[in-house]
Amino acid sequence: MPELPEVETTCRGIRPHVEGRVMTALTVRNPRLRVPLPADLPPRVTGQTLRTVGRRAKYLLLNFDAGTVIVHLGMSGSLRVVRSDEPPGAHDHVDFVFGGEALRLRDPRRFGMVVWQAGEAAQHPLLARLGPEPLDEAFDAAWLHTVTRGLRAPIKHVLMDSHRVVGVGNIYASESLFRARIHPLEPAGRLGPRRCARLVTAVRETLAAAIEAGGSTLRDFVGGDGQPGYFQQQYFVYSRDGEPCRVCGAAVQRVVSAQRATFFCPRCQRRG
Numbered sequence: 024m025p026e027l028p029e030v031e032t033t034c035r036g037i038r039p040h041v042e043g044r045v046m047t048a049l050t051v052r053n054p055r056l057r058v059p060l061p062a063d064l065p066p067r068v069t070g071q072t073l074r075t076v077g078r079r080a081k082y083l084l085l086n087f088d089a090g091t092v093i094v095h096l097g098m099s100g101s102l103r104v105v106r107s108d109e110p111p112g113a114h115d116h117v118d119f120v121f122g123g124e125a126l127r128l129r130d131p132r133r134f135g136m137v138v139w140q141a142g143e144a145a146q147h148p149l150l151a152r153l154g155p156e157p158l159d160e161a162f163d164a165a166w167l168h169t170v171t172r173g174l175r176a177p178i179k180h181v182l183m184d185s186h187r188v189v190g191v192g193n194i195y196a197s198e199s200l201f202r203a204r205i206h207p208l209e210p211a212g213r214l215g216p217r218r219c220a221r222l223v224t225a226v227r228e229t230l231a232a233a234i235e236a237g238g239s240t241l242r243d244f245v246g247g248d249g250q251p252g253y254f255q256q257q258y259f260v261y262s263r264d265g266e267p268c269r270v271c272g273a274a275v276q277r278v279v280s281a282q283r284a285t286f287f288c289p290r291c292q293r294r295g
Contacts (some may be wrong), residue, residue: 024098026195028195028234028236030096030190034076034077037103038076040104041073041104043072045070046068046072046087046119047069047070047122049118050125056116056130057133057135058136067090081095086144093147093150099134100128102127107122107124153185154184157226162188162226174210182222182226197261201260202229206294264286271291275288276288
């Protein structure tokens with residue numbers, strides 16, 4: 024699933040092509056996504072100026088005067104800039120057309136969504152209860168220490184809880200915990216101020232590095248410019264079970280927790 028760096032990469036890739044332009048058409052080839060695309064969406068946005076392109080958590084926000092189109096890329100979707108007359112593929116379900124160019128939503132699994140929110144986007148139920156952005160000042164060591172008090176859940180689960188912090192999925196949680204030298208199954212409530220500070224720094228550095236590299240090449244992900252990401256080449260532990268740790272040489276291990284594969288170095292990330 025595209026995580027925060029992939030969505031941010033897409034956001035930055037499409038923004039220069041469409042901000043400030045008038046949407047001349049909304050072409051819907053298949054409205055049957057995870058949530059059916061609203062039938063009244065084309066007349067709402069056709070002829071309207073796209074003011075800004077933004078991101079909240081793993082959602083792309085196309086902001087118009089009357090409201091916002093909220094796009095989620097699902098498990099393997101992408102939103103790319105193409106020529107509007109380029110023939111669509113089998114999985115190209117929606118085109119946001121801006122004259123000679125279009126934003127094309129490709130979603131092989133049809134697990135993404137395109138929804139409308141009149142007025143402020145933050146009022147939509149998908150966004151209203153989200154936690155802070157991990158790259159914002161609100162996500163700091165003091166905040167993390169406060170929200171983890173008394174929690175027995177593994178710290179990796181807490182990092183992936185969008186009500187506590189947004190956009191940190193399986194890949195970047197594993198990588199951040201390695202950088203912070205914290206075992207992924209360590210109970211969150213046992214982290215003291217120092218380890219919380221290390222983890223906040225690690226999350227920020229991991230996400231920033233992934234954005235700089237253009238995201239990951241996981242499955243079908245490509246950025247808004249159609250190019251794949253390259254952060255996968257920098258993985259310390261994710262999907263490297265059995266391979267030597269890049270720091271100490273110990274074999275990277277894999278466990279399944281909450282139905283998610285978790286990767287860690289048993290030497291660099293000791294419990295307790």
